Amino acid sequence: MTPTTKTPVMLLKTKSTPSDGYEEHFSSIQTAGGVGFEPVFVPVLEHRHNRENLDEVRRLMRNGGFSGEDVEGVKRYGGLVFTSQRAVEGFVGVIDADRETQPPLACLIKTPIYVVGPATSRTLSSIPSVSPSQILGAHTGNGEALARFILSHYTTLYPGERREEELERDNEIPPLLFLVGEQRRDIIPKILGSNKITVDELVVYETGVMESFEEDLKAVLEDTGERIAGVGGVRWAIVFSPTGCEAMLRSLHLLDPEERAQQEKMGRKTLVATIGPTTRDFLRDNFGFEPDVCAASPSAESLGDGIVRFLEKSGLGGH
Template sequence: MPPILLLKTKSSPHDGYDDFFSANDYTPSFIPVLEHRFHTENLAHVRELFASGAFDSNATDNPNGPKYGGMIFTSQRAVEGFAEMIGQHGLPLNPSTNLPLYTVGPATARSLTTLRNKHLPSCSIHGEDTGTGEKLAHHMLQHYNALHPDADPNPSLLFLVGEQRRDIIPKTLMDPSLPDDQRIPVEEIVVYETGEMGSFEGDFRSAVQGSGEGVLWVVVFSPSGCEAMLRVLGLGPFAGNGNGDGGGDGRKVFVATIGPTTRDHLRSKFGFEPHLCAEKPSPEGGWGGDTEVYGGTGAVD
């Protein structure tokens, strides 16, 4: 099988991509692109919200119902930061509190399920099959409003985010064109920062040079690191510059993206068309039901 380089940090304790590729006789290599720093003060504030009864409909200081009716997680980093805060300081919570936890994509849902089972057993998880923030937002408009048919306004949703994020979810849920009783207030709290690792380009170059000859697959998970990736491979605007380690010796290099956001970034900024875009942001999504996709020597041209 051809080597596969996954441009992401390997998730802990289990990584769905590692499990999936290994089960299909591949040995994927993980090249971390991003480093994450948790906002401990903001995470402490989230804990204070739970301690104050802001999520508890039975709290004596909430005569009009809870301030928050649920939470939104669209990244594993947000789940990890929340889990780390709980692990260090605990989470004051009425055991009967049943909060909907909304997520997008199976990988984040798996991390959230582990956290829920350990710390929030009465909560429920929704949206894991939506795949994009826009689809998740429309799912929430139906599901969350059905949970609060008589509320006007709805209790807010707390959205734990990184400092770099798209605003499609808050814009969709708080769209002024929606009826007042259908609009869902969203409060965002930044719980982590993300930056490209200074060592990424060198680490990636070493991995490419050590991957042998023949077919090579590179799977990209976010716009971060795309320029360095193309530069190392000598693809897109860097083709023919003589410095690439990808195709100059005749080897076939294929680039796959986990979802349309990264694909569109490669198209618009670098004029590069990835060979494959996953139908869903999941390990299975890139295969399209065909386990020969990554093994071929041109199946996705």
């Protein structure tokens, strides 16, 4: 059945390119009662690529840094790690810029590329000449699970006996290059490092809250506020990062405990979902706010399932 009503879903993120899995998923699902969803993007973060470090990635690719002939003074890596869509986009930009003058991905043909979720995997898969078999770990869902997966997979690529004296004399397993933002957790380098796999982190983008975020969100709230009465009187704000949480709560009038209590008493109209436990715990610990839904894994499918279950359980999913 084609849904006749749409629940606004405010995705507090920048729309991913060339396609956005969250937009596609929420545009296609509905509750059992026939309520569909209307995704709207409200960018929170401003991402600035670190050109100097992306140039270093380009130098590594051109000079045998990945599965190529070693050039003196160039450290060689055995694989790449991504846990951020923005890092992937910076990397893709390097490849696109070199496509006219360099053999397409010749230096990466056999290089494993480890990712933490489907969004990063999808973007990398869109690059010509990247084999799907190179992109690994999309099922893991978080940094710790990805680190454990890398540990089990990466060591199989170097099956020789890993005697301690050999490791001390010559790092038998090449290090991994982890392209990151300036704000990240260190769980992957810690887990792999404790198992004698070196992970070098290279910051390829910086992040800050967009100056226009609160005004942009207020404009969307005004627009959606006029349309939610016909779909149970609710809309969703989807939070993807601790950054911007305070501005979001302030815009929703949920930062002040008294205002929050008043909304709860009257029936809060804007429901909040987080992409995972890190952001949920940040809201709990710093603002005493409990999100309505926390995705079981950082994917559009898991987030959508959680929201649909919440609406149906609370009687807001239509009839």
